[in-house]
Amino acid sequence: MPLVTVRAVVLQSFAYSETSKILRVLTAEHGAHALVAKGAQRPRSRFGGLLEPFTEGTATFYVKEGRDLHTLTGWDLLRNRQGLGRDLVGFAGASLLAELVLRFGTEDADPRLFEEVTAAFDRVLDGAGAQCEATVVAAAWRIVVLLGFAPQTESCVSCGAGVSADQSAPFDPSGGGVACLACRPGRRTLDPVSREELRRMLDPGGETPNFVRPRVQRDLLRAFLQHQLAPERSLRSLEFFEEQLAE
Amino acid sequence: MPGIGRKTASRLTYHLLKAPPEDAQRLARAIQAVKERVRACERCGNLTEHSPCVICQGARRDQSVVCVVEEASDIAAIERAGEYRGLYHVLGGRLSPLDGVGPSDLTIPGLLARVGDGQGVEEVVLATNPSVEGEATALYLHKLLVPLGVRVTRIARGLPVGGDLEYADGVTIAEAMQNRREFGT
Numbered sequence: 001m002p003l004v005t006v007r008a009v010v011l012q013s014f015a016y017s018e019t020s021k022i023l024r025v026l027t028a029e030h031g032a033h034a035l036v037a038k039g040a041q042r043p044r045s046r047f048g049g050l051l052e053p054f055t056e057g058t059a060t061f062y063v064k065e066g067r068d069l070h071t072l073t074g075w076d077l078l079r080n081r082q083g084l085g086r087d088l089v090g091f092a093g094a095s096l097l098a099e100l101v102l103r104f105g106t107e108d109a110d111p112r113l114f115e116e117v118t119a120a121f122d123r124v125l126d127g128a129g130a131q132c133e134a135t136v137v138a139a140a141w142r143i144v145v146l147l148g149f150a151p152q153t154e155s156c157v158s159c160g161a162g163v164s165a166d167q168s169a170p171f172d173p174s175g176g177g178v179a180c181l182a183c184r185p186g187r188r189t190l191d192p193v194s195r196e197e198l199r200r201m202l203d204p205g206g207e208t209p210n211f212v213r214p215r216v217q218r219d220l221l222r223a224f225l226q227h228q229l230a231p232e233r234s235l236r237s238l239e240f241f242e243e244q245l246a247e
Numbered sequence: 248m249p250g251i252g253r254k255t256a257s258r259l260t261y262h263l264l265k266a267p268p269e270d271a272q273r274l275a276r277a278i279q280a281v282k283e284r285v286r287a288c289e290r291c292g293n294l295t296e297h298s299p300c301v302i303c304q305g306a307r308r309d310q311s312v313v314c315v316v317e318e319a320s321d322i323a324a325i326e327r328a329g330e331y332r333g334l335y336h337v338l339g340g341r342l343s344p345l346d347g348v349g350p351s352d353l354t355i356p357g358l359l360a361r362v363g364d365g366q367g368v369e370e371v372v373l374a375t376n377p378s379v380e381g382e383a384t385a386l387y388l389h390k391l392l393v394p395l396g397v398r399v400t401r402i403a404r405g406l407p408v409g410g411d412l413e414y415a416d417g418v419t420i421a422e423a424m425q426n427r428r429e430f431g432t
Contacts, residue, residue: 011345012345014346017249017250018249018250043407044410044414046414046416047416048415048416048418048419049377049378049416049418049419049422050416050417050418052378052379052418053345053378053379053380054379055418077416077417077418080417080418080421081379082379082382082418082421082422084379084383085378085379085380085381085382085383085386086382086383086386087386088383088386088387088390091342091379091383092344095344095345096344098345099344099345102345236344236345236346236347236349237344237345239344239349240342240344240349241344243349243350247390
């Protein structure tokens with residue numbers, strides 16, 4: 001039963017029995033895990049307020065082979081993100097990013113995914129307000145790419161022919177990317193500006209664009225997630241995120 | 248049953264088996280009565296045998312202040328402190344998109360109706376838990392309540408009374424520092 005100490009971020013936290021909590025965390029070197037923090041709900045618990053969603057820390061836990069739930073023994077705070085609760089769009093957006101990882105992340109180590117998720121939480125926290133929507137949408141696309149669901153943007157999803165970047169192109173969410181005008185399997189057409197914004201969002205080192213048509217990018221992300229990642233059970237946080245943007 | 252592990256369950260079972268039959272029947276009747284009689288107060292959502300509950304009907308309660316809590320059990324905690332004399336409103340949870348809990352799952356329309364229908368509510372105290380989700384819920388309610396012209400306040404956060412700074416966690420200390428106030432106020 002090895003003891004592991006690793007950087008981790010809390011994606012979800014809920015009560016377990018009278019006094020404990022179950023955490024679903026993403027770690028830098030051990031992927032996504034569920035941990036039980038015994039006694040975390042006691043008034044004088046050593047964990048106190050450390051195990052809140054989006055909080056980052058150095059977690060120490062026992063890994064039990066063949067078990068899904070490991071026991072947390074220590075948590076040293078690295079980054080407190082309580083401020084996400086003080087901005088509704090930011091809170092909804094961070095919840096969406098967390099849900100993406102919770103639904104589709106695995107126990108396989110992926111340091112790039114960990115860095116992207118934690119950096120995205122920071123960007124959402126620091127950039128609350130007008131730019132928050134673009135920050136969340138861009139982070140969601142990058143997480144989608146890291147989870148292995150990247151959309152095809154340079155060639156037709158039906159025939160494989162190249163689709164020039166400077167032209168409008170149909171986007172087929174069920175096919176997983178753009179199509180050529182000859183195939184046109186999808187009804188949704190992306191203009192060149194929106195295509196360029198999407199390309200920049202998919203670039204791991206790219207800057208978050210200022211959306212010319214935010215609604216187009218939001219609809220595109222929703223349609224892609226719906227068809228490619230969550231066809232049977234929609235992402236709960238996405239609906240809440242869109243509701244907050246509409247307010 | 249919450250708080251009842253395997254050992255406690257065995258002890259309770261042996262105790263009931265040893266006890267006179269009428270004791271077990273009384274316990275069964277009590278459990279049945281709780282399920283039949285206790286329900287949510289039609290005004291505030293508190294658990295009560297008689298609706299409206301004693302707090303809503305209390306002549307000495309300050310009818311101009313409503314304290315919003317996540318669960319009915321939070322009311323008992325605030326009442327134990329003996330400091331607050333206003334009314335309550337139980338939300339039935341807090342916003343949690345990851346758990347599929349949205350605004351429509353909470354008793355927000357009932358709260359807005361109480362505040363907006365001219366019953367003399369002047370202040371709403373948001374006493375949701377000091378968690379990220381509780382904070383977001385308070386913010387959501389604040390946005391809805393301010394246009395109704397009431398004073399909206401939030402319970403304070405920080406170090407527990409009798410606690411020791413040395414043993415407090417970093418998040419609690421950070422919140423306490425952010426929410427520090429002028430000495431003597």
